[in-house]
Amino acid sequence: xxxxxAASVLLVEDDIATRAEVTTFLRARGLRVTEAADARSxxxxxxxxxxxxxxxDLGLPDVDGLTVIRRVRREAxxxxxxxxxxxxxxxxxxxLELGADDYVTKPFSTGELLARLHALLRRAAxxxxxxxxxxxxxSLRLDVARHEVTVGGRPVHLTPREFEVLKVLxxxxxxxxxxxxxxxxxxxxxxxEEAHYIxxxxxxxxxxxxxxxxxxxxxxxxxxxxxxxYRVMLPGDGDRxxxxxx
Amino acid sequence: xALAAAAIVAALVVATLAVAAVESWAGITDASAAxxxxxxxxxxxxxxxxxxxxxxxxxxxxxxxxxxxxxxLLVSDPREWLNxxxxxxxxxxxxxxxxxxxxxxxxxxxxxxxxxxxxxxSRALAAASSAREALPAIVGMLSSDRVGSRAWISLSDAAGPxxxxxxxxxxxxxAVPASHRVVRRAAGxxxxxxxxxxxxxxxxxxxxxxxxxxxxxxxxxxxxxRGSVWVTRPRSAGPPGRGDTRVLLSIADQVGQAxxxxxxxxxxxxxxxxxxxxxxxxALLDSVAHDLRTPLAAxxxxxxxxxxxxxxxxxxxxxxxxxxxxxDAARLSRLVTNLLDLxxxxxxxxxxxxxxxxxxxxxxDAVDRHADLLAGRPVTVEVAEGLPPVVVxxxxxxxxxxxxxxxxxxxxxxxxxxxxSASMVGDDRVRVTVEDAxxxxxxxxxxxxxxxxxxxxxxxxxxxxxSGIGLVVVRGLVEAMGGTVSAARSALGGLRxxxxxxxxPAVIGAPEGAGQGGP
Numbered sequence: 062x063x064x065x066x067a068a069s070v071l072l073v074e075d076d077i078a079t080r081a082e083v084t085t086f087l088r089a090r091g092l093r094v095t096e097a098a099d100a101r102s103x104x105x106x107x108x109x110x111x112x113x114x115x116x117x118d119l120g121l122p123d124v125d126g127l128t129v130i131r132r133v134r135r136e137a138x139x140x141x142x143x144x145x146x147x148x149x150x151x152x153x154x155x156x157l158e159l160g161a162d163d164y165v166t167k168p169f170s171t172g173e174l175l176a177r178l179h180a181l182l183r184r185a186a187x188x189x190x191x192x193x194x195x196x197x198x199x200s201l202r203l204d205v206a207r208h209e210v211t212v213g214g215r216p217v218h219l220t221p222r223e224f225e226v227l228k229v230l231x232x233x234x235x236x237x238x239x240x241x242x243x244x245x246x247x248x249x250x251x252x253x254e255e256a257h258y259i260x261x262x263x264x265x266x267x268x269x270x271x272x273x274x275x276x277x278x279x280x281x282x283x284x285x286x287x288x289x290x291y292r293v294m295l296p297g298d299g300d301r302x303x304x305x306x307x
Numbered sequence: 308x309a310l311a312a313a314a315i316v317a318a319l320v321v322a323t324l325a326v327a328a329v330e331s332w333a334g335i336t337d338a339s340a341a342x343x344x345x346x347x348x349x350x351x352x353x354x355x356x357x358x359x360x361x362x363x364x365x366x367x368x369x370x371x372x373x374x375x376x377x378x379x380l381l382v383s384d385p386r387e388w389l390n391x392x393x394x395x396x397x398x399x400x401x402x403x404x405x406x407x408x409x410x411x412x413x414x415x416x417x418x419x420x421x422x423x424x425x426x427x428x429s430r431a432l433a434a435a436s437s438a439r440e441a442l443p444a445i446v447g448m449l450s451s452d453r454v455g456s457r458a459w460i461s462l463s464d465a466a467g468p469x470x471x472x473x474x475x476x477x478x479x480x481x482a483v484p485a486s487h488r489v490v491r492r493a494a495g496x497x498x499x500x501x502x503x504x505x506x507x508x509x510x511x512x513x514x515x516x517x518x519x520x521x522x523x524x525x526x527x528x529x530x531x532x533r534g535s536v537w538v539t540r541p542r543s544a545g546p547p548g549r550g551d552t553r554v555l556l557s558i559a560d561q562v563g564q565a566x567x568x569x570x571x572x573x574x575x576x577x578x579x580x581x582x583x584x585x586x587x588x589x590a591l592l593d594s595v596a597h598d599l600r601t602p603l604a605a606x607x608x609x610x611x612x613x614x615x616x617x618x619x620x621x622x623x624x625x626x627x628x629x630x631x632x633x634x635d636a637a638r639l640s641r642l643v644t645n646l647l648d649l650x651x652x653x654x655x656x657x658x659x660x661x662x663x664x665x666x667x668x669x670x671x672d673a674v675d676r677h678a679d680l681l682a683g684r685p686v687t688v689e690v691a692e693g694l695p696p697v698v699v700x701x702x703x704x705x706x707x708x709x710x711x712x713x714x715x716x717x718x719x720x721x722x723x724x725x726x727x728s729a730s731m732v733g734d735d736r737v738r739v740t741v742e743d744a745x746x747x748x749x750x751x752x753x754x755x756x757x758x759x760x761x762x763x764x765x766x767x768x769x770x771x772x773x774s775g776i777g778l779v780v781v782r783g784l785v786e787a788m789g790g791t792v793s794a795a796r797s798a799l800g801g802l803r804x805x806x807x808x809x810x811x812p813a814v815i816g817a818p819e820g821a822g823q824g825g826p
Contacts, residue, residue, distance in 0.1 A: 150702060168636065168640050170633055240662075257662070257663050258663055258696070259662075260662060260663060260664045260665060260668070260696075260701075261663060261664075261665055261696050263668075264665035264667070264668045267668065281675060284672075285668070285672045285701070287672075287701035287702045287704075287705040288660065288700070288701050288702035
């Protein structure tokens with residue numbers, strides 16, 4: 062966990078108790094924390110501090126947290142981690158589609174939050190691309206130019222569609238890709254009937270990867286976020302569980 | 308009146324000719340009996356009064372025309388007096404008897420008609436589930452029985468204006484002129500009367516003058532006026548007769564009583580529903596309060612130990628307490644989630660977003676995600692080969708499986724074996740089964756596992772912990788996805804819950820192997 066040691070966090074949360082607890086915890090874990098209690102001061106703090114990552118509660122007292130996402134995305138690709146209630150799948154999706162990178166469901170444990178933060182900070186440090194343009198995730202290697210996927214050197218035969226789905230997921234490794242974004246990326250805006258089978262495609266990919274992975278190194282590589290999307294785990298994401306499951 | 312007089316005269320003329328014919332040609336000296344026939348005929352046709360007039364007329368005619376000296380009312384032979392008086396007496400008696408018979412027959416007919424009409428009304432009211440439903444049959448009977456050329460019944464809700472609830476006439480609403488007739492119920496044995504009124508409350512603004520008169524019978528009930536029975540009749544026919552008026556009054560009374568019965572029944576039902584749902588709410592609150600307090604108590608106890616400066620806790624003990632707080636907080640969070648789902652399910656505003664999903668993945672994801680719920684209980688997953696994809700809401704099915712796993716954890720001792728399996732049921736359902744090797748649930752209590760209602764006996768052999776909200780939510784979510792859920796005794800010994808969900812319809816362009824579960 063050294064990647065984010067010196068990283069700065071802007072924490073936007075209106076509940077004082079939660080904000081104090083999270084701030085204490087993150088500082089104890091070596092992060093620099095700036096606090097904001099509403100959207101207005103969040104935007105001001107963002108302009109002043111230019112943090113490495115923004116942790117944003119969607120339910121703010123003045124304006125919707127979504128406004129903050131729009132504002133930040135106009136200028137920067139700074140990772141945004143959204144805090145959202147469990148029964149608000151729609152607002153999670155909206156936040157992700159507006160450019161948030163991930164979410165943690167309230168109530169969350171600080172451990173969960175830290176795991177997500179680190180994943181996003183690692184990702185922001187740059188993709189694990191090789192010199193030839195291939196992407197490597199643990200024993201998985203995805204060669205975009207040659208349309209090739211291998212696991213531990215063993216070839217995995219994916220159909221063109223399956224390859225596209227995996228390419229998008231791996232390209233956003235460590236982040237949630239919403240179903241909508243995945244559909245648009247693979248099938249285009251006018252996606253047809255077969256797009257209904259997106260979960261079946263992912264299931265096939267999982268099965269083919271598992272078949273080429275007798276040691277189970279890649280078990281749980283593609284993680285389902287029910288009702289929201291999929292997430293490809295970065296190596297070292299110890300805590301595979303997310304807030305969505307509680 | 309003129310008609311009756313003409314009939315009497317005609318009867319007397321015919322009888323006189325008959326007597327003359329019989330006495331002169333047949334040579335019979337006394338043919339006065341022919342007059343008695345005329346009296347009987349008039350009695351039958353016109354009633355007692357006409358018969359008596361005829362009898363007296365016949366007496367004078369016979370005296371003047373057939374008894375010496377002819378042409379006068381004098382009687383020469385004293386014996387003829389006796390004959391004449393006997394004739395008069397007979398005529399009067401026969402006339403009275405025949406007339407009364409006729410009146411009896413008439414009123415029997417009237418009564419029969421009334422009885423039939425009332426029977427039909429009662430039958431219509433009894434057969435219908437509500438008074439309103441019976442109204443079309445009643446107005447139909449009124450118009451087919453010619454009580455009115457058109458009949459309708461209008462009702463008022465609360466204090467609002469009356470609106471036609473049933474109409475024997477055409478598609479256009481009946482137009483009531485401001486001036487119409489209302490029945491006036493008389494006290495005692497007085498017959499009811501029709502009174503012309505000018506009542507703009509009922510008037511239809513566009514009511515054109517017509518050749519029909521409109522009659523109204525108010526429907527009264529203990530709660531006040533409920534509406535009116537209306538008929539229109541040709542002006543030439545005059546107001547409804549005594550019989551028809553009585554029929555109309557009885558209909559108004561019966562409909563009024565039926566409406567009152569409906570109102571009382573409705574009140575009773577809503578009171579009973581309120582009582583039942585109140586009882587269910589109280590039972591739910593009791594068990595929810597218990598479920599909320601249990602983890603809260605554990606959290607406060609652990610936090611108390613951590614906060615106590617005197618407590619000499621070592622690092623391991625402190626961590627264990629913090630972990631306990633985290634675990635119980637998660638339990639509270641799941642309970643709140645279930646409560647929210649339950650309230651949204653009951654409010655009908657929890658709609659799924661169905662998607663085509665693979666059962667094997669759903670189970671694997673859920674087991675992975677909720678492994679901590681099972682706290683080390685060994686899990687076996689058995690998914691049949693070649694299962695087709697299903698149509699489910701990913702969030703719902705995740706919650707369903709989480710609740711089923713938590714239910715197992717809550718009611719079985721640590722280390723109890725758990726099995727999750729999936730197989731085909733028929734050709735359009737996939738069954739996901741969650742079962743355990745615990746003590747199970749008594750046969751009689753299986754059906755009530757998924758019902759949120761009233762106090763439930765604690766399932767035999769299973770810990771009393773848990774309000775059962777989890778399973779109620781399971782049923783709600785599964786049904787919201789078009790599936791079904793049932794419970795049975797597991798072959799493992801414990802409880803078995805089967806969740807059946809629909810198979811995805813075949814879609815053109817499905818990826819290769821979408822219908823096959825195997826790798």
